[in-house]
Amino acid sequence: MYGWMGKILYVNLTDSKIKVIDSKPYVEKYLGGRGVGLALYWENVKPETKAFDPENCLIFTVGPIVATRAQGATMTSVVGKSPATVPEGYCYGNLTGYIGPEFKKAGYDGLLVTGRSEYPVYLLIEDNRVEIKDASSMWGLNGYRTGELLEQAHGKNTRWIVIGAAGENLIKTALALATHDCTVSAGFGAVMGSKNLKAIAIRGSGKVEVANPKGLTSLNRYTFKISKRIRLTHAPHIEGTRYEKELEVIGKGGCYMCGLECVAGIYRYGKKYVGHRKCESVEYYLPWAYGKENEPIETLFYAPVKANDYGFDSWEMNSICDWLYDCYKAGALSKEEAGLPLSELGTGEFLDKLMDAIAHRKGIGKLLAEGLYRGSDQAPPKAKALLRRSVAPIGQNDIFSPRAYPIMALFYPLEPRVHHINYHDIAFVHIPWSHEQRQPGSTGVNNALIRRIAKEIWNSEAAADFSGYKGQAMAAKTIQNRTYIKESLGLCDWAYPVSYSFGTPDRFGDPELEAKLFTAITGVSSDVFEEIGERIYNLQRLILLREGRRTPEDDYPMPHNFTEPLESPTHTGILVPGPGDSVIDTRGRVLDREKYMAMLKEFYQLRGWDEETGLPLRDTLDKLGITGFSMDYVK
Known part of the structure; x- marks a missing residue:
């Protein structure tokens, strides 16, 4: 096969069984990536299995486009039962950087880890040589030091996934840290800790075969041209503060063999601090947000470094x-x-104390170790009442509020976690707009350009009115399918789809670029995409239903969206494109319940589900070739 390696590695830490x-x-x-990860989870993780049970599986899967020299193709999908969701259930995350390419170079399309070792271990993968090695000497170390030791033991080009104190101590939102400052959230660091799996180290010497090398080379040149778009050169929330002049981008922070412009970069803080940053990490723990205007630049620089090192999710942190600061101001x-x-919140010293408290379950850290949403049940009533709208059982937030964009009301509740991958399709055209x-x-x-994007990429010109409900169900379905294909191919969320471009006269991008890359690499027609996405x-x-999801009640967004008018701006501003050439101010808007219910029913119909219950129809599943389900959650 071109593009694929043909093997998935299976490792059971309980009996040390390793097979292919x-x-x-x-x-x-x-395809690969998210799709294959889902299929492996469906077959191997029972609904009654708990996140920290040995029987839970942690699954890493890589798509066919990864490690082929294609641009923006480094994604590794990570799937497992998450301790971070409420209740515990299926979830997913992503790792970019160098991990996915190294899996492919070692000869694998994926890795499934199950079981639990009796003592700390790490998994060493060097091409066909796979070993479970003693990691007792590494247990108790944080992430970066563990990575250094692995490179010392196995070579500087060794790529690694490691956990720190948060993962070892089963903090339910703990993340895993990988080479190139990449992280995967959803509590998967804690899942590694529950298995006594300190790290995974990978070195590969192989090569991915490509069906049409010349075609791929030509497409790479084209990709550089068509992918010229807005690049964030600074953090939006730092504008207008004294830190703005002290923070600058001095280089690209691209992943494996990728030269595309994106939010990842090498940042200089002040005159002497230089580090690799991506997205959230640039704006994590802003001192002035907590009244500490004179905090040194070091605090801003080291905050994400410390979070990664311990294994804390900066979104959660x-x-x-924010909650602790609200409690402090209210005396709660x-x-x-x-x-x-x-009173010291916003300082570097406070952050050190907070992370230590959570990692070792001291003071309020004991409840925060359960995750803020779950742990807040143990907080004093006045403090619990101050929990912001950004915290919910599946990690919903109001970065892109459904009150401003009704399509988000479909994206939020229909995923097991925050749906960045879906709403980026909207956000990445809203930002330049x-x-x-x-x-x-x-x-x-x-x-006018957004109408064309909506018509040709989202299959719904009406969805160009971001404030409306008409056509949003079709747009949501199309975006979801495209997103799942993208993640199954191993393509970066920042790079694809190319909806608009500064490299074309009319600013319209190329929605077929992913398909062109797939065919050049695998020799397979992209006609399979629509069915595979479905x-x-x-x-x-089916997985969510099997694990207890209730329909249709769990398919509604958080109740405040229907009753509380939107006050603060969304992440990309308060204005959205409306009908025709109009501009809509979203302040004061609420989600219309009747219109949302009608939109949800339309979405169910488009999906081939029962329009009243939201349960998949047997006929739909049969046509898609899905087996192994129970009629308890199928109509």
């Missing part, structure tokens, strides 16, 4: 810090109840 599974039956139906938590000097509103001619992304999405629906 043929990946061909999986990739033919699910931001919510924790005493120093004795918190076990922390809340917002720039165009502030400075006409700066991007060329206007209402198959992957329906299989995820």
Whole structure:
């Protein structure tokens, strides 16, 4: 096979059994990446299995486009039962950087880890040589030091996935850290800790065969041209502060063999601090947000480094810090109840104390170790009442509020976690549109271009009215399917789809680029995409239903969206494109319940589900070739 390696590695830490599974039956139906990860989870993780049970599986899967020299193709999908969701259940995450390419170079399309070792171990993968090695000497070390030791033992080009104190101590939102400062959340660091799996180290010497090398080379040149778009050169929330002039991008922070522009970069803080940052890490723990205007630049620089090192999710930590600050201002938590000097929140010293408290379950860290949403049940009533709207059982937030964009009301509840991968399709055209509103001619992304994007990429021109409900169900379905295909191919969320481009006269991008790359690499027609996207999405629906999801009640967004008018701006501003060439101010909006219910029913119909219950229809699943389900959650 071109593009695929043909093997999935299976490791049972309980009995040290290591075997190789043929990946061909999986990739033919699910491509790779997220799709294959879902299929392996469906077959291997029982609904009654708990996140920290030995029987839980931690699954790493890589798509066919990864490690082929294609640009923006480094994604590794990670799938397992998560301790971070409420209740515990299926979840997913992603790792970019160098891990996925190294899996492929070692000869594997994926890795499934199950069982639990009696003592700390790490998994060493060097091409066909796979060993479970003693990691007792590494246990107790944080992430970066563990990575250094692995490179010393196995060579500087060894790629690694490691856990720190948060993962070892089973903090339910703990992440795993990988080479190139990449992380995967959803509590999968804690799942590694529950298995006594300190690290995975990978070195590969192989090569991925490509069906049409010359065609791929030509497409790579084209990709550089068509992918010229807005690149964040600074953090939006740092604008207007004294830190703005102290923070600058001095280089690209691209992943394996990728030269595309993206939010990842090498940042200089002040005159002497230089580090690799991506997205959330640039804006994590902003001192002035907590009233500490004079905090040194070192605090801003080291905050994400410390989070990665311990294994803390910076999204979760931001919510924790915001909540503690609200409690401090309202007097809802005493120093004795918190076990922390809340007046120091915003300083580097406070952050050190907070992370130590959570990692070792001291003071309020004991409840925060359960995750903020779950742990807040143990907080004093006044403190619990201050929990922000950004915290919910599946990690919903109001970065892109459904009150501003009704399509988000479908994205939020229908995923097991925050749906970044879906809402980026909307956000990545809204951002340049917002720039165009502030400075006409700066991007060329206007209402007319968004109508074309909606028609040709989202299959629904009506969805170009971001404030409306018409056509949003079709757009949501199309975006979801495209997203699941993208993640199954191993393509970066920042790079694809290319909806708009500064490299074309009319600013319209190329929605077929992913398909062109797939065919050049594998020799397989992309005609399979639509059916495979449907198959992957329906299989995820079955997994969620099998694990207790209630329909249709769990398919509604959080109740406040229907009753509380939107006050603060969304992440990309308060203005959205409306009908025609109009601009809509979203302040004061609420989600219309009747219109949402009608939109949800339309979505069910488009998916081939029962329009009243949201349960998949047997006929739909049969057509997609999905088996092994119970009629308890199928209509």
